[in-house]
Every structure is written in structure tokens, then in C-alpha cells.
Amino acid sequence: MRWQDGLHLTATALTSRPLRSVLTLLGVAIGIAAVALLTAIGEGLRLYVLDNFSQFGTRIISVHPGKTQTGGIGGILSSVRPLSLADAEALRRLPHVEAVVPLLQGNGDVQHGVLSRRSDIIGGGHQLAEAWRFRLALGQFLPAARDGRSPPHAVLGHKLRRELFGEANPLGQPIRVGGMRFRVIGVIEEKGQLLGFDLDDIVYIPVDWAQSLFNRDGLMEINLTFNAGTGSAQLAERVRALLIERHGGEDFSLTTQDDMLASLDRILGTLTVAIGALGGISLLVGAVGILTIMTTTVAERTAEIGLLRALGAGSRQVLGLFLAEAALLSLAGGLFGLLLMGLLLLLLHLALPGLPLAPQPLFLLLALALAALVGLAAGLAPARRAAALNPVDALRSE
8 A cells, every 4th residue: 555545545534524533633732732831831930030030140159147957047046156247348358259248138117208118128238239230220329338337328129219209309318217217329220020029129228237227146148249260169169168267167058149040940940841741631631532533433444444454455554544543633633732822822922911931942842742642652552453353354344
């Protein structure tokens, strides 16, 4: 049998019962669309998160009080020796270090006149904007301390400025942060949100004032940025050695931005695959549909199979015909599923323009390959049954 004849027989078998074929491939199409759409959303979220974290730079090392296994609030409270401003100054003297930012974070009421808003408060060093790549829309960032004490200045996030001052110029205006009086000297450009944290609803004050405000001697963390002349691992070892010398032991944790981004990439990549696998469950519906229609087809076309065998078609040719029919059905469903996915992506983009979507060509090709595999796997048993039919018995079934 020529391959052209086999293809014609396969296509004829599918088009002879169009409604049944369409319903079957629709099951595959929904499964493929679910897999492709969910992986596109997962990949879009992965790229979005990595891009947001990368906006702070990749040459950053963070030092936290407490060992890794006792991190967080417990680590801060149980540290043998908390991180201090003196530690930050010592780290500033290391070679290749560009900026050192001691940090404290909390929240409280920020007031201007009769207006009040509860916002996040970050106490930071004067190099925070440089280290985190923040740009200012108005004014300047916090100045360096003079005579061991920083001036009572504050810098507002974009949203906080709008809530307290509207469109008026806030520079030079007094505000109260947690009851303490500060003067506004700058406004950060709009930054948006990062993992649900509003970067625009923040007031930045000097870290020594934050220590007084939160009644805390130790720091929450210290960020370091370094130049391109050294690697993060190399500088991390220098930081570790210096702090061990100052603290008498390793009662702190180091995290490099490269390590964090790599860990996030692995976690989010795994999440993308898991989300796609969940969508793949819907492919089982398509597989069951193909199995059902192929089993029914074998029963209905028993006499035709017997005639083919009587005319000289071998069992392998019959097996190939039915497998080709199943594969063609699933591939048609896969193509229809990708079209459906494209339509859904367009609707999602119109309805939720902020939702990150990143369809990947590799995932689309894998979806088509998966559709073909589903069709072959579902059609294998009915095809083997058709190939194993005795020609004489098959002809008698008519």
C-alpha cells in the first residue's frame, strides 16, 4: 500500500464522521490550550519576578544577623552580637566596595498637617539610592551624617507624596514619622510593586533616627554593592572574615544577589513546570476520547479491516493506519488548542493588561509533540487489536 493511499484512507475515516472527530479533538485542544496557557503565565511570572529583583542590581551582598537556620526575627533576637553601624563602617573600608547601606525597617504613621497615613518606614544609609539604583523625581536623597548624627531629613515614595501633598511641592515641608519631626528633601520616582510590597508607599529616614524611632540598637541587615573588578564569592569571603574577626564568631548570614536570583530562577522554573503539569491533567480527557473513538472505530470497521487484509495489507500496515489516524486526530487537536491558547492570551491581555504573559516557542513545540504522543498512546491498544484480527473472521462480521 502506498503512503498516499494510507493517508487518504486515514483522512477519509476522520471526515466521514465529522461531529465525532471534532468532539474528540476538542478534548485534546482544551488540554493543549491549558498546558500552553498555564506555562505562558508561569514563565511570564518567572521573568517578571526576576526582572523586578534585578532592578536593584546584581552586585549586591546582604548581611543578616543570626545564622541562616535562625534567620528572621528570631535570628535578630538570638544573635550573639547584632549588626551595628560600626560594622557597616568597617565594611565600607573593604577594597572594591562601592556602597554600604545599613538598614532598619518598620511601619508607623506619617503625618503632614491634618493628613495621616500608615506606611512602611525604612531607615537607611545615605548610599541607599545609589546601591538600589533609585532615581529621584524631586530633590535629593538623605545626606551623610555630620558630626556623628544625621540631620532629620526624609525622602518620600511616589504614592506617599501624592497622599500627603497631592500635586503640591513637598520639598522643605515638615512631616512627622512615628511622632518624630522630619523635613522632606526628596521624592523617589515611581517604582511600582514587588511581590505585593508597594515600593511607592514608603518613607526613608536616616538609619540612626530609625534606631531611636524603633528603640533598637541592632540593624535588620547591611547591603553592600561592589564594582565589577571582583566576584561576589570572593568579596563575600572578605566580608565573612572581617565580621568573624569583629564578632568573635560567625553569628551572621551572607546572601549574594547572584545566589538569590539563581535560587529564585530554579524555584520559579520548577513552579512553571508544575503548573504546566497540572494543566496536562486535562489532556487525560483528550486521551480517553481518542481511546474511545478508536475502540469504536475498530468495532465499526471490522469488515473493512478484513477486506484490507484479504487484499494483501499486512498487520503492520493496518497497525500503522490506525496509529496514523490517532496521531492525526491528536495533532489536529493540538493545532486547534494552540489557536485557542492564542485567543485566550489575547483576551487576557485585553482584560488584564498588567498580567505578565510569556509564551515560549519551546513549550508550544513540546505541546504539539505531547499531543502526538497522547494520540499514539491512546490509539495503540485499538490499533494492535485491529492488526491482530483474522481476515476471514473480520469479513464474516459484515
